[in-house]
Amino acid sequence: EEQLVESGGGLVQPGGSLKLSCAASGFSLNSYSMNWVRQAPGKGLEWVSYIVGGGSATNYVDSVKGRFTISRDSAKNLLYLQMDSLRAEDTAVYHCARGAGLRFDYWGQGTLVTVSS
Amino acid sequence: QSALTQPRSVSGSPGQSVTISCTGTNTNVGDYKYVSWYQQHPGEAPKLMIYDVNKRPSGVPDRFSGSKSGNTASLTISGLQAEDEGDYYCCSYAGSNTWVFGGGTKLTVL
Numbered sequence: 065e066e067q068l069v070e071s072g073g074g075l076v077q078p079g080g081s082l083k084l085s086c087a088a089s090g091f092s093l094n095s096y097s098m099n100w101v102r103q104a105p106g107k108g109l110e111w112v113s114y115i116v117g118g119g120s121a122t123n124y125v126d127s128v129k130g131r132f133t134i135s136r137d138s139a140k141n142l143l144y145l146q147m148d149s150l151r152a153e154d155t156a157v158y159h160c161a162r163g164a165g166l167r168f169d170y171w172g173q174g175t176l177v178t179v180s181s
Numbered sequence: 182q183s184a185l186t187q188p189r190s191v192s193g194s195p196g197q198s199v200t201i202s203c204t205g206t207n208t209n210v211g212d213y214k215y216v217s218w219y220q221q222h223p224g225e226a227p228k229l230m231i232y233d234v235n236k237r238p239s240g241v242p243d244r245f246s247g248s249k250s251g252n253t254a255s256l257t258i259s260g261l262q263a264e265d266e267g268d269y270y271c272c273s274y275a276g277s278n279t280w281v282f283g284g285g286t287k288l289t290v291l
Contacts (some may be wrong), residue, residue: 099280101282107285108282108285109219109270109282110184111279111281111282114278114280121278123278123279159226165232165233166215166217166233167232167233168219169232169238171228173225173226
């Protein structure tokens with residue numbers, strides 16, 4: 065059974081860094097595109113980042129370009145999101161989501177990132 | 182990368198039908214046949230309900246259906262049931278490996 069479990073969230077000061085992880089089970093991360101989608105408290109979903117399956121092509125929502133980096137460790141079946149220069153508006157639950165075609169077919173429960181002094 | 186527009190809330194009684202609209206632009210909803218819909222219950226991960234405008238993943242009841250006309254996509258839920266209550270989000274592919282979501286609609290089953 066396919067499963068995604070995020071970790072690494074927490075409280076960080078503005079300007080700080082945090083690295084999120086997403087552990088996949090039941091499938092190989094390398095065979096699928098993967099995404100990060102966030103949800104600010106009481107708000108809707110926002111797509112954040114994409115990495116192609118089996119390759120290194122990536123993309124980001126404009127608001128995080130130059131600050132966030134998505135990557136994958138195929139041997140460990142882990143997806144990452146390195147978040148630098150964090151801002152208060154980055155506060156959200158971050159979900160990893162598997163891409164299938166141009167949809168997101170499996171999601172993790174998410175990990176909460178709070179940016180505050 | 183502006184969010185798609187959804188009504189903040191809709192409601193219906195058990196057995197009735199409701200439709201949730203999702204309005205975008207000719208750079209996302211209007212340009213691609215890749216609209217998907219997600220159901221989210223409080224504290225849970227989103228669940229894929231409709232993809233490619235009108236396709237249902239296995240296990241999703243056929244009470245859920247999707248359509249699109251121009252820049253507006255719609256999700257219709259017929260024969261409402263109590264467990265359908267929750268938040269619903271539309272999402273459209275926007276080209277160049279980017280996606281845009283709607284602001285979400287809270288469905289209340291009266």
